[in-house]
Amino acid sequence: MQIVLQLIINAIIAGSVYALVASGLTFIYATSRIFHLAHGVVILLGGYVFHYVWVVLGFSPALAAVCAIVVSVATGLIMNELVYETQRKRKAKRMAYLISTIALLMIGNALVLLLFGSSLKAFSVQTEVYRFFDLNITLMQIILIIVSTLLLLTLSFIVKKTKFGKAMRATADNEEVAEVMGIKTRDIRRLSFLVGSLLGAIAGILIGLEFNLDPNMGVYLAIKGFTAMVIGGVGSIGGAIFGAFIVGLFEQIAVWFFGAGWKNSMAFVLLFFFLLLRPQGLFGMRKFK
Amino acid sequence: MVNFLIHIFTLVAIYGLIAISFNLAMGYTGLVNLGHVGLMGIGAYVSAILTTKFGFSFFPAFVLAGISAAVFGALLALPSRRIKDDYFALLTLGFMFVTSAVFINWTSLTRGTLGVRGIMRPEGFTDPFFFFILVLLVLAVAYIILNQTVSSPFGRVLEAIRDDEQVAESLGKNVERAKITAMALSGFFVGLSGSLLAHFLRLINPGTFWLDPLVLALAAVVIGGLASLRGSLVGVILVFVISESLRFFAIPSSLIGPLRVMIFMAVLVIIVLWRPKGLLGRADLD
Numbered sequence: 009m010q011i012v013l014q015l016i017i018n019a020i021i022a023g024s025v026y027a028l029v030a031s032g033l034t035f036i037y038a039t040s041r042i043f044h045l046a047h048g049v050v051i052l053l054g055g056y057v058f059h060y061v062w063v064v065l066g067f068s069p070a071l072a073a074v075c076a077i078v079v080s081v082a083t084g085l086i087m088n089e090l091v092y093e094t095q096r097k098r099k100a101k102r103m104a105y106l107i108s109t110i111a112l113l114m115i116g117n118a119l120v121l122l123l124f125g126s127s128l129k130a131f132s133v134q135t136e137v138y139r140f141f142d143l144n145i146t147l148m149q150i151i152l153i154i155v156s157t158l159l160l161l162t163l164s165f166i167v168k169k170t171k172f173g174k175a176m177r178a179t180a181d182n183e184e185v186a187e188v189m190g191i192k193t194r195d196i197r198r199l200s201f202l203v204g205s206l207l208g209a210i211a212g213i214l215i216g217l218e219f220n221l222d223p224n225m226g227v228y229l230a231i232k233g234f235t236a237m238v239i240g241g242v243g244s245i246g247g248a249i250f251g252a253f254i255v256g257l258f259e260q261i262a263v264w265f266f267g268a269g270w271k272n273s274m275a276f277v278l279l280f281f282f283l284l285l286r287p288q289g290l291f292g293m294r295k296f297k
Numbered sequence: 298m299v300n301f302l303i304h305i306f307t308l309v310a311i312y313g314l315i316a317i318s319f320n321l322a323m324g325y326t327g328l329v330n331l332g333h334v335g336l337m338g339i340g341a342y343v344s345a346i347l348t349t350k351f352g353f354s355f356f357p358a359f360v361l362a363g364i365s366a367a368v369f370g371a372l373l374a375l376p377s378r379r380i381k382d383d384y385f386a387l388l389t390l391g392f393m394f395v396t397s398a399v400f401i402n403w404t405s406l407t408r409g410t411l412g413v414r415g416i417m418r419p420e421g422f423t424d425p426f427f428f429f430i431l432v433l434l435v436l437a438v439a440y441i442i443l444n445q446t447v448s449s450p451f452g453r454v455l456e457a458i459r460d461d462e463q464v465a466e467s468l469g470k471n472v473e474r475a476k477i478t479a480m481a482l483s484g485f486f487v488g489l490s491g492s493l494l495a496h497f498l499r500l501i502n503p504g505t506f507w508l509d510p511l512v513l514a515l516a517a518v519v520i521g522g523l524a525s526l527r528g529s530l531v532g533v534i535l536v537f538v539i540s541e542s543l544r545f546f547a548i549p550s551s552l553i554g555p556l557r558v559m560i561f562m563a564v565l566v567i568i569v570l571w572r573p574k575g576l577l578g579r580a581d582l583d
Contacts, residue, residue, distance in 0.1 A: 043383045043387070091566060091570065094570050095569070095570065098573075100569070100573070102382050102383060103327070103382070104569050104573060106329060106383055106386055107329075107515070107565060107569050108566055108569045108570070110331075110515070111562040111563075111565040111566045111569070112566065114512055114558050114559075114562045115558070115562045117558070118554075118555035118556070118558040118559045118562070119555070119559065121554075122552060122555045122556065122559075227508070231387065231390065231394070238384075267402070269398060269401055269402040270398055270402060272394065272398065273391070273394045273395045273398035275391070276388070276391025276392070276394055276395055277395070279387065279388060279391055280376075280388060280391065283376070283379070283380045283384055283388060284376050284379060287379060287380070287384075
């Protein structure tokens with residue numbers, strides 16, 4: 009029983025990071041219809057720049073976080089502007105987007121390897137450990153869950169209540185109609201890349217603090233984010249968040265039964281069964297909500 | 298110097314095999330099989346384990362490597378009726394990660410990250426030059442078979458599936474069976490390439506079948522052009538020329554790998570943006 013509870017706590021911790029990744033991806037997908045795998049680079053840069061400015065250069069963590077977010081968001085926006093928007097002008101087809109996003113992911117991955125090396129990067133942050141009924145949770149983990157929850161709540165407020173959210177939902181629903189109604193869909197796409205990349209950068213920072221940094225994690229996180237998206241039903245932010253927790257839980261169960269070596273490939277097993285058995289996702293919403 | 302050239306030429310020929318089989322799935326059939334390297338790894342491990350652990354001689358192990366990769370290729374194609382486009386790509390990328398996890402974690406068979414060592418070159422082909430001739434022969438046979446396949450009526454069915462699956466289906470073509478056949482054939486040849494690579498390098502580990510070969514194959518096929526076997530071979534040669542010319546610059550060896558990936562992928566982005574047909578391709582990227 010205690011193990012089960014600890015598993016659930018670990019799943020919530022991992023899930024709240026995956027939720028940031030998955031909801032960022034959903035944001036981007038909804039307006040641009042791109043499976044933005046290169047989002048992994050944005051996450052990776054968030055973590056690595058944060059580590060570099062704080063641990064290597066020795067500045068304050070707040071400044072490091074700002075730098076990380078600026079670099080990541082700029083990267084996300086540049087990728088959209090230089091590559092995706094150019095492709096959109098040329099009316100590129102799906103395979104072209106897929107290849108360019110994979111290429112961007114690999115370029116970013118290699119860039120991080122070049123700049124920061126292949127060794128694991130750890131933050132030696134020790135925070136208090138709290139124990140409830142023999143369950144362990146650190147202060148860092150509590151902060152992580154709170155930050156993630158607050159961000160996701162803000163996000164859902166933006167989508168539901170603001171003008172930008174409305175314009176975004178319109179763009180997601182039907183780009184041409186939105187354009188006719190006077191919505192500048194191109195700017196909406198830019199904004200959604202901005203918001204999505206912001207979430208990715210913060211996810212990268214939190215992951216660094218909690219799980220260490222590894223150059224391969226960008227690829228894994230992008231795919232886990234997609235798995236979460238598919239589980240929840242592509243295009244639904246609530247679904248993506250729910251899917252993220254399922255991915256987290258499934259991974260923890262796999263680690264418990266089979267060992268940590270299988271953790272990163274578990275998301276695919278889940279992806280496979282969902283695509284095969286329930287391709288519309290759990291909530292089966294086609295609309296962006 | 299001669300030995301070095303033979304080494305590079307052998308690698309070029311092995312990658313040529315990887316690229317033309319990749320093009321059969323991606324260029325002709327429109328299945329972006331990002332798990333291609335996973336299939337190659339299966340072929341390599343099957344061949345390496347059969348020869349080092351179970352006393353098989355090279356040729357039966359070589360054929361079994363192809364067959365086992367073909368079986369997995371066909372299995373990957375099975376759900377392709379429901380799982381298409383981007384989803385198929387993600388799924389097959391996932392397959393690659395799963396095979397890698399199996400290579401790492403099934404230590405009793407694969408020796409985990411240590412990898413399989415002491416893989417022997419086949420008898421009579423231990424000399425690098427003769428081994429190169431063997432690889433070249435396999436490449437030539439594969440090229441002829443694939444060329445026959447894509448210019449046959451079956452090849453036109455594949456291209457019809459790529460261009461519009463529903464149209465192909467409404468013309469009474471068995472889309473599902475064609476996809477499975479294409480993936481099995483593609484898997485068979487990439488399995489053979491894995492076996493050749495294992496016996497060429499004489500040691501393999503899970504890192505051999507990670508993202509680098511995928512990057513290389515993807516770059517070669519897109520640069521050379523979709524739906525052109527000749528283009529894929531040209532692509533592989535170009536990719537190797539770029540990659541080997543990096544040796545002439547004084548770059549620390551630890552940086553060469555990432556730098557190579559960046560160059561290939563930058564070229565890929567340029568091709569996708571400004572020349573979607575590649576050098577010799579007949580199909581747009583779709």
